[in-house]
């Protein structure tokens with residue numbers, strides 16, 4: 001059944017310091033990314049006059065580093081930071097790091113993923129000549145596991161654990177074996193790495209800002225799993241438009257909506273999703289918010305929306321018409337817009353009008369190619385798995 005619901009963030013909390021995301025503070029992150037052979041700025045696509053609003057800017061991450069998703073921006077920066085620390089180097093170049101091959105080959109990284117983050121970790125660990133282990137929650141399709149093996153150095157296992165339990169399991173394995181846990185979510189006592197991963201995502205926001213000539217979007221729609229990406233992007237825009245930050249909406253799948261639940265309860269604390277965790281939006285299938293992200297989103301997100309899988313499928317087909325390959329999670333921010341612009345009630349709820357300037361991110365391409373083909377060849381909403 002088609003479903004879209006929105007809940008307001010009524011508990012905005014106290015001001016947060018976003019200075020770590022300023023242009024100057026994130027320069028080293030961009031420099032590292034730019035020094036990678038596979039680096040290219042990803043495109044910013046402008047849909048003019050889409051369903052009666054001013055431009056919709058879509059930052060298209062479907063080709064980032066040849067890995068089909070934005071995620072490796074965070075993984076490679078966090079791994080670079082760990083390696084620099086372990087080798088006792090301050091802001092080393094890649095060439096300086098590569099002279100220490102023996103030490104690199106003795107380092108091991110580990111993570112849990114529902115796909116794209118693990119691919120980034122496998123790729124980055126492989127790039128530096130380090131070992132890596134990637135664990136995946138139950139229900140993961142094999143094609144995603146194989147893509148992680150193919151991307152880099154990882155040994156990959158699909159477990160019978162939920163995402164949250166899998167994260168706990170890999171954290172225990174890391175501690176037992178003295179491996180480096182590169183997890184893209186934070187909890188009390190585990191903040192340094194996820195903070196670096198979030199900083200890694202700032203590169204895409206600064207590319208987009210430059211591509212938009214530093215024009216201020218009025219609205220930003222950000223899909224969330226644990227919310228680390230949304231938190232980082234919100235922080236960059238808050239930092240760059242201090243007096244009037246854009247209006248931000250978080251978008252999640254109906255059955256795994258931890259920010260929706262957190263805002264619905266509205267006591268300022270994080271809350272886990274209560275649904276059955278069934279969604280084709282695999283990258284968003286995370287039931288507990290990242291604490292660090294919530295600190296930022298609590299302040300800067302105006303509201304949170306949930307969408308059913310068929311709403312995402314419609315968006316994948318719509319984006320394909322504009323020559324944008326967008327996967328199930330990749331399209332979610334746009335999916336809300338695509339549906340909301342056709343409904344006066346949703347337009348009102350999201351405070352959209354003909355002067356709105358919208359920014360969304362296509363966070364992935366066809367990371368599950370079979371399902372992508374199936375959805376593109378399907379017309380009727382009920383036919384979608």
Ligand SMILES: Cc1ncc(COP(=O)(O)O)c(C=O)c1O
Pocket residue numbers: 069071114115116117184223224225226227228229230282283284286329330363364
């Ligand atoms: C394609 C895609 N989009 C969005 C997200 C959400 O990122 P986060 O978990 O930081 O909210 C993910 C997470 O894996 C993803 O793979």
